[in-house]
Amino acid sequence: MTLEFYRVVHLIGVFLTIMSLSGLCVFASVGNKEEKPMWPRLLTALHGIGLVVVLVAGFGLLAKMKVDWPWPTFVWIKFVVWLVMGGIVVLIKRAPRLALPLWWISLALASAAAWAAKMHPGGL
Ligand code: HEM
Numbered sequence: 001m002t003l004e005f006y007r008v009v010h011l012i013g014v015f016l017t018i019m020s021l022s023g024l025c026v027f028a029s030v031g032n033k034e035e036k037p038m039w040p041r042l043l044t045a046l047h048g049i050g051l052v053v054v055l056v057a058g059f060g061l062l063a064k065m066k067v068d069w070p071w072p073t074f075v076w077i078k079f080v081v082w083l084v085m086g087g088i089v090v091l092i093k094r095a096p097r098l099a100l101p102l103w104w105i106s107l108a109l110a111s112a113a114a115w116a117a118k119m120h121p122g123g124l
Pocket of ligand 1: 065
């Protein structure tokens with residue numbers, strides 16, 4: 001598997017994760033679970049799959065880039081973003097009134113991860 005293969009798979013995982021988060025926020029805000037139970041179930045499953053794909057391809061990228069432990073700062077930033085993106089689903093479901101701020105927070109998290117991936121704060 002090439003570096004570029006892992007990069008594409010990593011990005012597909014990212015798109016799956018943020019599209020699911022966005023959908024869960026909108027559904028929490030305007031959706032009706034009784035009428036449309038399939039959507040939250042599907043989006044929650046896709047969110048989980050997205051996170052796994054991001055993680056596996058992300059570590060594939062690290063291996064190809066020969067980035068070893070201890071991780072450089074940019075990897076820690078992305079790992080924390082990944083953890084928060086995992087936990088945020090619970091908040092969306094427990095506090096649907098926060099759906100809009102959580103939507104913006106998800107966008108900010110993804111932007112921080114992209115920034116860290118391109119700028120490598122603290123070096124490689
Ligand atoms: C454990 C979690 C993660 C790991 C180990 C990881 C690892 C990586 C690595 C090694 C790169 C390549 C950096 C380079 O080219 O110098 C990368 C690129 C990237 N990552 Fe992650 N990442 C993780 C989570 C995330 C998350 C949660 C997001 C966004 C939601 C994200 C978005 C991106 C983006 C946009 C790129 C740039 C791809 C490109 O160069 O075209 N990553 N990631």
